[in-house]
Amino acid sequence: MLKFLKQVVDYAKEVTQSAVYIGQGLAVTFDHMQRRPITVQYPYEKLIPGERFRGRIHFEFDKCIACEVCVRVCPINLPVVDWEFDKATKKKKLNHYSIDFGVCIFCGNCVEYCPTNCLSMTEEYELSAYDRHELNYDSVALGRLPYKVTNDPMVTPLRELVYLPKGVLEPHDVPQDAPRTSSRPEDLVEQA
Amino acid sequence: MNAGIDLQGTFIQSVTDLGIPAGAAKAIWMPLPMVLMLIGATVGVLVATWLERKISAAVQQRIGPEYQGPFGLLVPVADGLKLIFKEDIVPEAADSLLFTLGPIIVVIPVFLSFLIVPFGQHILIADVGTGVFLWIALSSIQPIGLLMSGYASNNKYSLLGGLRAAAQSISYEIPLALSVLAVVLMSNSLSTVDIVNQQSGYGILGWNLWRQPVGFIIFWIAALAECERLPFDLPEAEEELVAGYQTEYSGMKFGLFYLGSYVNLVLSALLVAILYLGGWDFPIPLNLIASVLGISDTNPILQVVTASLGITMTVLKAYLLVFFAILVRWTVPRVRIDQLLDLGWKFLLPVSLVNLLITAALKIAFPFAFGG
Numbered sequence: 001m002l003k004f005l006k007q008v009v010d011y012a013k014e015v016t017q018s019a020v021y022i023g024q025g026l027a028v029t030f031d032h033m034q035r036r037p038i039t040v041q042y043p044y045e046k047l048i049p050g051e052r053f054r055g056r057i058h059f060e061f062d063k064c065i066a067c068e069v070c071v072r073v074c075p076i077n078l079p080v081v082d083w084e085f086d087k088a089t090k091k092k093k094l095n096h097y098s099i100d101f102g103v104c105i106f107c108g109n110c111v112e113y114c115p116t117n118c119l120s121m122t123e124e125y126e127l128s129a130y131d132r133h134e135l136n137y138d139s140v141a142l143g144r145l146p147y148k149v150t151n152d153p154m155v156t157p158l159r160e161l162v163y164l165p166k167g168v169l170e171p172h173d174v175p176q177d178a179p180r181t182s183s184r185p186e187d188l189v190e191q192a
Numbered sequence: 193m194n195a196g197i198d199l200q201g202t203f204i205q206s207v208t209d210l211g212i213p214a215g216a217a218k219a220i221w222m223p224l225p226m227v228l229m230l231i232g233a234t235v236g237v238l239v240a241t242w243l244e245r246k247i248s249a250a251v252q253q254r255i256g257p258e259y260q261g262p263f264g265l266l267v268p269v270a271d272g273l274k275l276i277f278k279e280d281i282v283p284e285a286a287d288s289l290l291f292t293l294g295p296i297i298v299v300i301p302v303f304l305s306f307l308i309v310p311f312g313q314h315i316l317i318a319d320v321g322t323g324v325f326l327w328i329a330l331s332s333i334q335p336i337g338l339l340m341s342g343y344a345s346n347n348k349y350s351l352l353g354g355l356r357a358a359a360q361s362i363s364y365e366i367p368l369a370l371s372v373l374a375v376v377l378m379s380n381s382l383s384t385v386d387i388v389n390q391q392s393g394y395g396i397l398g399w400n401l402w403r404q405p406v407g408f409i410i411f412w413i414a415a416l417a418e419c420e421r422l423p424f425d426l427p428e429a430e431e432e433l434v435a436g437y438q439t440e441y442s443g444m445k446f447g448l449f450y451l452g453s454y455v456n457l458v459l460s461a462l463l464v465a466i467l468y469l470g471g472w473d474f475p476i477p478l479n480l481i482a483s484v485l486g487i488s489d490t491n492p493i494l495q496v497v498t499a500s501l502g503i504t505m506t507v508l509k510a511y512l513l514v515f516f517a518i519l520v521r522w523t524v525p526r527v528r529i530d531q532l533l534d535l536g537w538k539f540l541l542p543v544s545l546v547n548l549l550i551t552a553a554l555k556i557a558f559p560f561a562f563g564g
Contacts, residue, residue, distance in 0.1 A: 015539075022523065022524060025523040025524065026519060026520070026523050028523070029251050029519055029522050029523045030519060032250070032251050032252070032253060033247070033250045033251055035253050036253070037249070037250075037253050037254050037255045038253050038254075039253075039254050039255045041255070
């Protein structure tokens, strides 16, 4: 009899415990209702990509020495380097250069290894197209600079996580002059 | 106590004054509240779907629909229009008669149940003597429709989904009925109007919530299961399965299921408000306020205020419960089918039985507090 009663008591305890847990869960979800939505309303608001953002690759045609290092370090040998040997100057002459961003994984190896720094990462990430072949950028398209979010009058720029003060995760209500956590690149140059 | 506004009586009186016989006057009156109720239920559903979206968004720190009308209020309209204009597909191998009949059988009882939902002393379609019993009877027609549509789709997933839905509906019907029975025991009547009247008089203190806390929780859990709301929505678990018995449905037939589930949610919320939260009763007794202010019971302004306040209170309580259901949706994980049946048969059923017995005992012991 006593054993049975103990079982009943244990069961009742279990039930109350789970009820308490559900109550705590409800408190959490209710608390979330009062927080500001973290939504970035994309076409009207855009995040400013951080300095380390790996976006569409920029290419400077005149700096390139057609060494093909970018092709070698690329995981899939993606960049197409079309050059011919100019006998007069005894140098390689670059005719065409292209990268297909429909295939590129934006790992940044080519940028890292380019001996003349003719490749660089931009902050452009809006690479949608109606046809995947449109993503095959030739040297002219690769040479274009992206349009800055901060210069677009249609867009409210919002700061990405790296630009925000310490402990702030949400860019909407942060004042313009609030200092960012990490040092700016120019400060790092001064320190060195 | 004054009866308050009697729209039906006044309407029939004024029509008979025009020289029309009383029977005809009543016949003219009859379709009006029915149409009003149909419109009311549909608008209630539109509001519920909008709330579902907005509250879900708020809980997840999103914004939710914003550009479709002010605050995204036109989203439900867009939903409805989309469903109406979609092609109505009946699978080739399906039993087209049962396939069509299924969603209809699911929806009609839910709308019919609005017959017994009172918004005031005389603001309801029919004060049926067997009120809540009628609702329980009507809601047990639903599983037949679910089974029918699952079977008629000629699809094994639909059939399994239909069977699960029917099993769920049937197993939660019993604790639901038992907890209603405890309320009925206290108010000595099955009529929804009597149940509310028995709770009124003491404001918030008189509500059944305090005398039937266990019944309230059991009823709400069972009602959520009946509506296939999230902790118990496994027949058509959105994120995990194909849509159960709804798999083969599209267009307005799917729309009927969708409408039915939300009407059912609103209806359950309304019934919880009536059975446990005092229906149209204001948290502070209105008679008390009126007597403090020195207003007579028969004052027409007071009566209009009481009636509109009653409707507001009922709807407010119901939507508070809908809000709670949506909050629960984003708090509690979905149960498995065996956990669902365990909860229904091994927990809710014995607890509601004990609740009923204790209520009966208390009624004998303290007849003044438990409606002797």
